[in-house]
Structure formats: C-alpha cells, structure tokens
Amino acid sequence: MAKKLHYFDVNGIGESIRYILHYGGQKFEDVRYQISGWPDKKVKDALPFGQLPLYEEGDRSLHQSLAIARYVASQSKLLPNDLWEQAVVDSYVMTIYDFWFTKVIPFVKETDAAKKATLKKEILDESIHFFFSRFDKVLKEHNGFFIGKLTWAEFILVGIIEAGNLFLDYEIEKNYPHVKAAVQKVLSLPGVKEYIAKRKVYAL
Numbered sequence: 001m002a003k004k005l006h007y008f009d010v011n012g013i014g015e016s017i018r019y020i021l022h023y024g025g026q027k028f029e030d031v032r033y034q035i036s037g038w039p040d041k042k043v044k045d046a047l048p049f050g051q052l053p054l055y056e057e058g059d060r061s062l063h064q065s066l067a068i069a070r071y072v073a074s075q076s077k078l079l080p081n082d083l084w085e086q087a088v089v090d091s092y093v094m095t096i097y098d099f100w101f102t103k104v105i106p107f108v109k110e111t112d113a114a115k116k117a118t119l120k121k122e123i124l125d126e127s128i129h130f131f132f133s134r135f136d137k138v139l140k141e142h143n144g145f146f147i148g149k150l151t152w153a154e155f156i157l158v159g160i161i162e163a164g165n166l167f168l169d170y171e172i173e174k175n176y177p178h179v180k181a182a183v184q185k186v187l188s189l190p191g192v193k194e195y196i197a198k199r200k201v202y203a204l
C-alpha cells in the first residue's frame, strides 16, 4: 500500500516520523510543503484539522504527529509488545511533547521581542533542566533507553531536541550525557544515518 507523509520542508515534529519510517526501511513518499507562503489555503482547507503532519496509507489518512509516529513505529518494530511497556513509552513521549508544546512553541509564536527574550531565558535557565535532567536520569538507569531497549520514544526525543536546537540556537542536550548519547545512537541507526547524509541542513 502506498504510504505518504505530508509535512513542511523543515525538521519540526515531522522529522522523527521520517526517521522511524527510514529506520524501518518503509518506502514512503516524503511530501513537503514550503513554510514561506503558508497557509496555502487550498492545502490547509483540505487537511482534517488544518495542520500538518498528515499520513496516508492507501486510501486511509491519519493526522496528529504522535498517532502517526506510534503507528509507523509499530510497523518499524519500535513499539514494545507488552501493554504496560507501551504505556510507559507513551508517557515519556507525551512528556517530551509537554516540553515542546508548553515551553518551546509559546516562545516560537511570541512576536513581542521582549516577551520572546523572557520566554527564551526561562527555557534555557529552567525548563531544559527540569525536563532533561529527568530524561537523563531515566536513560542512565535503563541502559541508555527509556525502557531499556530502543523504542519510538528515543526517536521523538531526538526529533524534538533537533527542532528545539534550531529554534533556540542552542544545544539542549549539552549538559545531559545520557541524552546526548541517545541522540548520537538514533542518528547513527541504519536507515536514519543514510537519510541524514542526504538531507539538507534546515534553518528556520
């Protein structure tokens, strides 16, 4: 069945989905939209909730990045079989998204320069430490992974770190050795590594 991932031509919340698909050797069409000039009214109006990413498989389609990532992760053998483990992995994924949607995105969307600077300072001085010291501890205690083995949570972590670093012009992982090692591990996985070697370096 033909697979298509629709997202902007940036890393953002789509890149970890691309990594998961590439890691699993899944063939898919990587459909990209330019941010400049967005909204393209025709495209936006055709989306179920006006936002990207959108994933298509045959004649079915799925929105919401985490629903998509989880689904393609199951096909890439990145979802544990055990239901408790699945829930634990989901809990880490959602916590990574808490950082993204409650801290980084308000900063990205802020248009007032002074307020934006305040939000950035809070992220760099407080939020990163709050979230990433905890992620680091969990990874340290579980052999470098959230639950002791590679799952889609490490892919989500890397995608959010990379996108966050681009927006914040920072290196979120720099003080967290186990997070940093997890980033390196994911980026050097088969499929992911080859994709990264070919992709362009994004600037936002």
Ligand SMILES: N[C@@H](CCC(=O)N[C@@H](CS)C(=O)NCC(=O)O)C(=O)O
Residues within 6 Å of the ligand: 012, 013, 039, 044, 050, 051, 052, 053, 063, 064, 065, 066
């Ligand atoms: N909760 C949604 C959020 C999707 C979202 O925020 N998409 C943004 C890009 S990262 C978007 O489509 N922005 C353009 C718009 O809203 O018109 C998800 O995780 O997929």
